[in-house]
Amino acid sequence: MTHTTRDKQALLTRVRRIRGQVEALENALRDDAGCMAILQQVAAVRGAANGLLVRMLEDHLREHLGPDADDGARRRADVEDVAILLRRYLK
Amino acid sequence: MTHTTRDKQALLTRVRRIRGQVEALENALRDDAGCMAILQQVAAVRGAANGLLVRMLEDHLREHLGPDADDGARRRADVEDVAILLRRYLK
Amino acid sequence: MTHTTRDKQALLTRVRRIRGQVEALENALRDDAGCMAILQQVAAVRGAANGLLVRMLEDHLREHLGPDADDGARRRADVEDVAILLRRYLK
Amino acid sequence: MTHTTRDKQALLTRVRRIRGQVEALENALRDDAGCMAILQQVAAVRGAANGLLVRMLEDHLREHLGPDADDGARRRADVEDVAILLRRYLK
Numbered sequence: 110m111t112h113t114t115r116d117k118q119a120l121l122t123r124v125r126r127i128r129g130q131v132e133a134l135e136n137a138l139r140d141d142a143g144c145m146a147i148l149q150q151v152a153a154v155r156g157a158a159n160g161l162l163v164r165m166l167e168d169h170l171r172e173h174l175g176p177d178a179d180d181g182a183r184r185r186a187d188v189e190d191v192a193i194l195l196r197r198y199l200k
Numbered sequence: 201m202t203h204t205t206r207d208k209q210a211l212l213t214r215v216r217r218i219r220g221q222v223e224a225l226e227n228a229l230r231d232d233a234g235c236m237a238i239l240q241q242v243a244a245v246r247g248a249a250n251g252l253l254v255r256m257l258e259d260h261l262r263e264h265l266g267p268d269a270d271d272g273a274r275r276r277a278d279v280e281d282v283a284i285l286l287r288r289y290l291k
Numbered sequence: 292m293t294h295t296t297r298d299k300q301a302l303l304t305r306v307r308r309i310r311g312q313v314e315a316l317e318n319a320l321r322d323d324a325g326c327m328a329i330l331q332q333v334a335a336v337r338g339a340a341n342g343l344l345v346r347m348l349e350d351h352l353r354e355h356l357g358p359d360a361d362d363g364a365r366r367r368a369d370v371e372d373v374a375i376l377l378r379r380y381l382k
Numbered sequence: 383m384t385h386t387t388r389d390k391q392a393l394l395t396r397v398r399r400i401r402g403q404v405e406a407l408e409n410a411l412r413d414d415a416g417c418m419a420i421l422q423q424v425a426a427v428r429g430a431a432n433g434l435l436v437r438m439l440e441d442h443l444r445e446h447l448g449p450d451a452d453d454g455a456r457r458r459a460d461v462e463d464v465a466i467l468l469r470r471y472l473k
């Protein structure tokens with residue numbers, strides 16, 4: 110069972126919260142809310158996605174490259190996946 | 201008319217696209233998709249929110265602090281709003 | 292007098308601290324220090340440069356786009372400079 | 383031999399380039415250069431440190447968590463080191 114399946118409920122709760130933030134952003138735009146309030150809402154969505162990504166990246170490292178990841182060939186592929194994600198994400 | 205009202209349709213299109221990405225993320229989690237695919241989807245949501253924030257911040261600077269923003273007292277308040285957003289966002 | 296000239300001593304102190312961190316990084320590499328210690332030192336240099344940039348960006352906004360920046364044409368050019376910096380920096 | 387020792391010359395070249403950028407920033411401040419030129423120089427230092435960190439983080443993952451990292455207990459400690467660095471760096 111992967112970490113995303115094991116933690117499904119907790120992760121779904123966080124993703125649904127982000128969806129709620131995006132829907133609130135959509136409403137604010139539609140209802141002509143003040144532009145600084147809208148900017149702060151976009152920053153909140155970005156911050157929430159950032160926090161979720163850091164949390165899931167840690168879990169991924171622990172499961173796929175940690176103490177129980179005994180298959181060397183498997184780790185080679187997983188390290189490259191993580192490296193690509195980091196390069197894209199931290200550039 | 202503020203920049204967010206003037207560009208409402210274009211901004212709503214981008215926000216709805218982000219909502220679609222978050223809904224796809226929710227489905228991927230619920231359907232036990234592979235964890236790297238899920239991680240990449242979270243990074244995509246973050247990247248889209250990041251791009252939207254940069255675009256809106258530029259528009260906000262132009263409108264509220266640019267050539268037609270003649271009210272000095274108004275600019276004082278707007279500069280502080282932007283400074284707070286940048287501090288929170290770039291920390 | 293621009294904000295960077297007015298705050299020269301405080302800014303020079305911060306820049307010299309960053310130079311010290313980079314020199315410490317250079318020594319750690321040359322002396323074959325542990326790789327995690329070296330990684331943490333690179334992250335420290337990045338964090339210090341990040342903090343300096345946020346501080347200077349705020350000062351720049353206040354001086355060039357704030358309450359005393361009465362020249363609309365001047366603000367037009369300054370807003371575009373800041374927009375380019377944000378785009379490059381936040382992409 | 384660790385990756386930082388193996389790649390010492392290449393890494394030292396990059397670190398010395400960053401030191402050169404910081405020294406140029408120091409001179410620009412001391413000589414009252416334009417503030418936007420100074421801001422761009424700080425952003426350049428940050429970008430260079432960012433690029434170095436991503437490169438070294440990838441090498442670190444490959445060496446310490448990749449195909450040849452057969453010691454599970456060692457990987458447990460290394461994964462936690464990387465997780466702490468990512469949390470601090472991506473927060």
